[in-house]
Amino acid sequence: LQGIRTAAIGDAAVLVSALCNKIVIVALFCLIFWCGNKKYAYGLAMSFVFSALAAQGLKILFAVERPFVRWNKIHPYKKALKTATGYSFPSGHTQVASSLLVYTAFSVKHAWAKVLCFATVFAVMLSRLVLGVHTPSDVLVSFIMTSLICAAVNKFSFCLEKKHSLKTAVFGVCISAAVLVFAYFCGAPFVMAEDCIETAVTSLALFVLYYIEINFIEFDSSKNFIKSKRFANPLKFVLGMLGVLILYVSVGMIEEALPDFAFAVKNIKNIVVFVWACCVYPIIIKRWAKC
Secondary structure: OOOOOOHHHHHHHHHHHHHHOHHHHHHHHHHHHHHOOHHHHHHHHHHHHHHHHHHHHHHHHHOOOOHHHHOOOOOOOHHHHHHOOOOOOOOHHHHHHHHHHHHHHHHOOOHHHHHHHHHHHHHHHHHHHHOOOOOHHHHHHHHHHHHHHHHHHHHOHHHHOHHHHHHHHHHHHHHHHHHHHHHHHOOOOHHHHHHHHHHHHHHHHHHHHHHHHHHHHOOOOOOOOOOOOOOHHHHHHHHHHHHHHHHHHHHHHHHHHOHHHHHHHHHHHHHHHHHHHHHHHHHHHHHHHHO
């Protein structure tokens, strides 16, 4: 793959990998949660969170270096190095793509939609190999592990209902806390454990926010700012994402201004964004619709 990699192929692989960018994940969750099916959005989120905790925990446990660190003949595509953080095994990008698209494949009925989901996942897997930042075992194990977690979440999707929300939230908080403690005390260099810690902290917050929203806010995605069927959901999504971007930029400026506390501020930024997405903005929509 490295032998046939040209600048055009490398740039295309970077673009495919960018589908797993954090802001893309947030936008997808918000679109489904605010404008579509709330239960499906939570199922998608649980698939992502549990598989991310598993992947990041395994990265720390096995501590497998990137292929270009292990073998001198492997030369990564330079534009991909910013996203090649932490250890190599299993692949984080494959986990992200699989958690979102494999769960979706379980949920849709049309065969062409299922094929499209799996084709996109395999495109992401191939892109990580083309860029020279993962090995076949990295992406294959990540895909299999995440697919099994997606199947389990789909099987037990009834646990996302309000009557089971406390058990689900407590279970998620316990798993997140266990991964967080493991990441802190496993002895791995902090720079290699950052992604795992960030994932665990954000997951903790998400499970708490899930419990608060489903029990006290009870957001209904059919509620809108205007009555127009054509423009109601687009307006709701655009205004909500505008709030997300404002939070990202404003907290990001604080992150740059305080380099010694950048990691802590980054975690705060993640939590603040999901507080807005899961609680504050739904309350605003609900109050506006009621008025």
